Amino acid sequence: MKSYKICIIGGGIIGSSIAYHLAKFGEKNVAVFEKSYISSGSTGRCGGGIRQQWSARMNVRLAMRSVKLFERFKEDTGFDIEYKQGGYLLMAYSEDEAARFEKNVKMQKEEGLEVEILSPKMVKERYPYINTERLVLATFGPTDGHANPHLANFGYIFAAKKLGVDVYTHTEVEDIDVVNKKIMGINTTAGYFKCDVVINAAGGWSGEIGKMAGVDIPTTSYRHQIFVTEALESFFPFMAISFDGNFYMRQTKHGQFIMGMGDPDEKPGINRDVSFRFEREMAEKMVKIFPFLENTRIIRHWAGCYNMSPDAQPIIGCSKDVEGFCYAVGFSGHGFMLAPAVGEALAQKLIFGRPKEVEIDFLDIDRLKGKSFEVEGNVV
């Protein structure tokens, strides 16, 4: 019977980052189980933004640490992930939102983040290709940026494999073997694997995996659509995003514009079909703000999911009820950008007893048991 110290469920960016960091810090007796192919879940469908401008302080810290790790991603893994620190332009379309931004910027600066507040006039001067009509205020974080999520996912997986981690693709976990509130192993389509620790990094399916171990994971998945245009010359270095305007957009290294928005009417569940209504609403909104899009063409439209937690912040930690059951889930649409820091922190917690770079205790599941918690507001 095959056995591992640690089995990770999910071969997306979170699972692969945890696997890579475990191996990097010396724990190589690790396997990753992916029910489909690498990057088949939310990672391979996400927008690829890397943002540090959050409203919750702990998210800022996690994201800042992630940026440090993205900066040396190529050095660490040998993979060029098209990482570009082109900045993030946050656009506020209401006085309320503008006030919130100002408050956030104060907190972000306390954390040592470089952010500036821009008036609509300044935005227009800097980026003449943006229509700033109705814009109330914007903030710009020059060290924010974006990268290619597929390549980052593959980068971590290949680097982890090189360090000795086993990766099982097309291998679905069917059950988790728990005896006397302790993890014994997992049952998969490729047979039974004995292990001491199971890490739930199943993204959209994290709730189901939780149930297999008898641990309630309070996450819900919602469809999130994105489309991409044909390529234009590179002139748009940053990610533009608005929470009250409900959109985000960036230009990839290959020149294509990738963009999306949230839909408050979305029903819970995994749904990968796409709607034309989305294209209509996006077209209407985006061409107004970014007039150069009018003659651009959409070439591909797809859907992934946000695995939402009640406060839109990730749930990371190890269960106090089932020994050996850990989780890094509920990233609420921001798993890609937080993955390096989260993988590092969780790996350090498991190997050294506590994270060394950034605290994650506050992200444990217990915070959601009370009635009041701070909800992250900077989410599309």
Add this chain to the structure above:
Amino acid sequence: MERRIKNHPILDFEEKGYVTIYFEGIPIKAKENETIASALIANGFDIFGFTEKGRPRGFFCAIGKCSSCLVVVDGVPNVRACMTKVRDGMKVERQVGRGKPTWTEPE
């Protein structure tokens, strides 16, 4: 036309320290430590001037020996482009035949 070498197996050429000079009124990017001649060639300008007989003149030796590369710099003619460093804002023109006299009026 940009003729700068991007990748070289032996040498490293720094991609920084640019200034702007004007050739026949056209702004061109020059590296701050190069000569006028290399900036012109790098930007695709091969004709540095014309002889008295109207023959186009390029540059030949690059080390100040042949005097084939005379240009007008900030109004001053007969400047050897291969031996003169660029300066931000410098105005360079093709020299046609002999240069026009220039002088500074006494104060």
Add this chain to the structure above:
Amino acid sequence: MDRARVKAQLLVVGGGPAGLTGAIAAAENGVDVLVVDEGLEPGGQLVKQTHKFFGHQGFYASKRGFEIAKILKDKVKNLGIKVMSQTTLVGFYDDCAVAYDRENNRTIEIDYDYVLLATGASERFLIFKNNMLPGVYGAGAVQTLMNQYGVLPGEDFLIVGAGNIGLIVAYQIMQAGGNVRAIVEISDKVGGYEVHANKVKRMGIPILLRHTIVEAIGKGRVKGAVIARVDENYRIIEETKREIVVDTICLAVGLQPSVELANQLKVELVYIPELGGYIPRRDENMRTSASNVFVAGDLAAIEEATSAMAEGYIAGYAIAQDITGKDLSKEMERYREELNDLRRGPFGEKIRKGLRKMGIDVPSGGYREENQKDFGPVGKLRAVIECYQNIPCNPCEAVCPTNAIDTGGNINGIPHINYEKCVGCAMCVMKCPGLAIFMVQEFDEYSVVGIPYEFEPLPEKGQKVILMDRGGKEVGEGVVHRVMVNKKDKTHVVFVAMERGLERTVRHFRLPTREEEKIVCRCEEVTREDVEKAIDMGFTDFEELRRYLRIGMGPCGGRTCRLLAAGILARKLGKSIEEISPMTLRPPSIPLPFSAILRGDEK
């Protein structure tokens, strides 16, 4: 007006290899030295030399010219020698020497006791129709542009002259990413070293002997050239005229010593064609007919930078001996020995003849001339040395960790290798300035040849390459087996696997060009090799492959590439196409403009 007036015991004119070594030798012995140099920085022509120099380890061998320039400049700096750059010594007047500081546009008057003239040489021009057309350059000018300023003045080059400079420039143009369409040489043999000629021949550059340039074609700029064969009397044979398409013509037809200042100093000039034409007469310590004027380097005789440096040292010591009274004869003797070794071989013949006319005798011969016939034991990984001329050079011998290589007692000797001692480390391949050493090993199914490689980009293991023989003829395809990266001095060794038997033939390779690449995905220009390499890396799913390579992510939506890529994947994995997981085809099926979406909205 503020008159700058400077005094120096020794005034060195020219900051090239001869001037700097002269300045160093004198300053090391306490002489107060001033160097006046025209260039933007000292180093002379060394700063644009990217090839490795011949010679021996104790005297700059196997270092690249610009690296030597740096060593000399550092020495000059450490000795506190005063250097005026961008300053031209315009004249030796009867009251003082005058330098023209171009940067500050002022003159400087200089008083001196001794002068070392190291003014070098200028390039010879050549007469042919339309020879003043922009785009006709001296070889040195192309080197300056490429290697000092990083500017490649054209794409397709014709080189006139197959001496060492023509050959070296051709190779450097290829390194900088240009093409050399031909080298024409009017005589019936290559004037430069065979190893330099071999470097360009194996890249497929034709060296056309008994050929010359007849005309530069173009208005305003070179667009082509007419070349033709010549008869025994160097007359153009009309019916052999033909046009070649080039945009740059590079003249490498020799140098002439810059004697202007020597003439002003009234030293005796003599006309000796073997040494470059008019040159100052001088004795073996480089002293001219004026007792306080010395010469060194190309001004003294058109030769190489290595001999220029030896001459510079001799002159510097001789001057220091005069000024300080110290006995420096041992030091001078050392560098005279260096010079003797540099001039002892067949390539020194012309110089020996010329120097004899001035009454200076240089010994010749006394080195091994026979070639090694043996190709070594089949199956063993070993070095093969293809250096068959007596060149004063022995870094291979010096670097070999097992003493397997020897040049037979004199550095002009032909190197031989003891195959029993050779351990196959390839150090000699990386060190050889002539890139004339290769690694060879035969296996049952295939052979591997290790080739010195100084081009960008460096191929990767597993990459397909096109094999070339010594004459640049393409003789098949090979696969990169191993790459020994030489970070320090950049002569890498690329081991290429090839069909058994080709190991005696293949001496170069090239990467397939864009046109030769087999495209799978037209939108993103993904090649078959890209797909195969990704599969070899471990991608086993079509969707992974798609996400990694961007196959099918372009505007065609995967119509052209989908089945092709799936086919390669299926074949590589030994599966059927149906077994490859089905792909997801997303809307819109053709690119859909935002404007059309918006217009549909209007009722």
